[in-house]
Amino acid sequence: MQNNDDDIDELLVSRGLRLTRQRRQLAGLLFRDGDRHVTAEMLAREAKRNGIRVSLATVYNTLHQFTRAGLLRRINVDSARTWFDTNTTVHHHFFNTSNLELTDIPQDRVSVDVLPAPPDGTAIDHVDVVVRVTPR
Amino acid sequence: MQNNDDDIDELLVSRGLRLTRQRRQLAGLLFRDGDRHVTAEMLAREAKRNGIRVSLATVYNTLHQFTRAGLLRRINVDSARTWFDTNTTVHHHFFNTSNLELTDIPQDRVSVDVLPAPPDGTAIDHVDVVVRVTPR
DNA sequence: ATAGCTGCAAATGCTTTGCAAGGCC
DNA sequence: GGCCTTGCAAAGCATTTGCAGCTAT
Numbered sequence: 001m002q003n004n005d006d007d008i009d010e011l012l013v014s015r016g017l018r019l020t021r022q023r024r025q026l027a028g029l030l031f032r033d034g035d036r037h038v039t040a041e042m043l044a045r046e047a048k049r050n051g052i053r054v055s056l057a058t059v060y061n062t063l064h065q066f067t068r069a070g071l072l073r074r075i076n077v078d079s080a081r082t083w084f085d086t087n088t089t090v091h092h093h094f095f096n097t098s099n100l101e102l103t104d105i106p107q108d109r110v111s112v113d114v115l116p117a118p119p120d121g122t123a124i125d126h127v128d129v130v131v132r133v134t135p136r
Numbered sequence: 137m138q139n140n141d142d143d144i145d146e147l148l149v150s151r152g153l154r155l156t157r158q159r160r161q162l163a164g165l166l167f168r169d170g171d172r173h174v175t176a177e178m179l180a181r182e183a184k185r186n187g188i189r190v191s192l193a194t195v196y197n198t199l200h201q202f203t204r205a206g207l208l209r210r211i212n213v214d215s216a217r218t219w220f221d222t223n224t225t226v227h228h229h230f231f232n233t234s235n236l237e238l239t240d241i242p243q244d245r246v247s248v249d250v251l252p253a254p255p256d257g258t259a260i261d262h263v264d265v266v267v268r269v270t271p272r
Numbered sequence: 273a274t275a276g277c278t279g280c281a282a283a284t285g286c287t288t289t290g291c292a293a294g295g296c297c
Numbered sequence: 298g299g300c301c302t303t304g305c306a307a308a309g310c311a312t313t314t315g316c317a318g319c320t321a322t
Binding site: 074076077078079080081082094096097101103105106109110111112113114115116118119121122123124125126127128129130131132133134135136 | 210212213214215216217218230232233237239241242245246247248249250251252254255257258259260261262263264265266267268269270271272
């Protein structure tokens, strides 16, 4: 994925998000090159490195707003922190438990068959597969 | 699974754990009836309800010691808290994101094929499948 | 006796919240 | 102008840690 600034502005507006400086700059980091996995802490550090002035609270707010707007997907791999993925399509992950590196697995490279019915009164929302890996 | 007090003592000793009052009582709650999913907070509350005097820090320590000893398995379903499962065999989970209820799926009722190779220099440790469900 | 446990309180790390000031439409 | 956003600091949780006192072996 490749997006220029205009595409990114349009993306935000199309999801009903106002164009504030912080949102445009964070969206630039996230969506310019596509396919990224970040935590709030990582994104805040990266923003600072790039001369973007934004508070940590705003990074959290923005990640959640983008998630609600369907631009990001939350991933639960690690009970210590929340990861966000710019790839919102159905797919799965490798998670390196030593260096906390997350890698996508294209959906069509994993097949999952869940035979049992979900618990009474519930319906399946989605299936997450995390393949935990460690250095060899 | 069904264990009486003697079985439980033997279980702890066989894993090299000293028989302290707190460990025996917590192990009683966890392993007497088998197949349970708990968080530290839940286990501490249950202990209190059962008149077991134990600090929250000891509950955390004990859960980790039991995990290291292979009596429990950590589960990452929810980035807000850590779950522990008394079922240490390979299997997967339904997770109800509304009421935070975890249910086992026997391994033989799920088939997963991961085709791509893990990232360079890593080997697969294990595969976790979480089927997220919501009330219908 | 001594290595290992426990309990408490304080500390930590991630995340959320309250609120005043500022910015977008 | 009015509503949404931002930043800061404080608060909130889950979890870990330091350490003095206790306990299993």
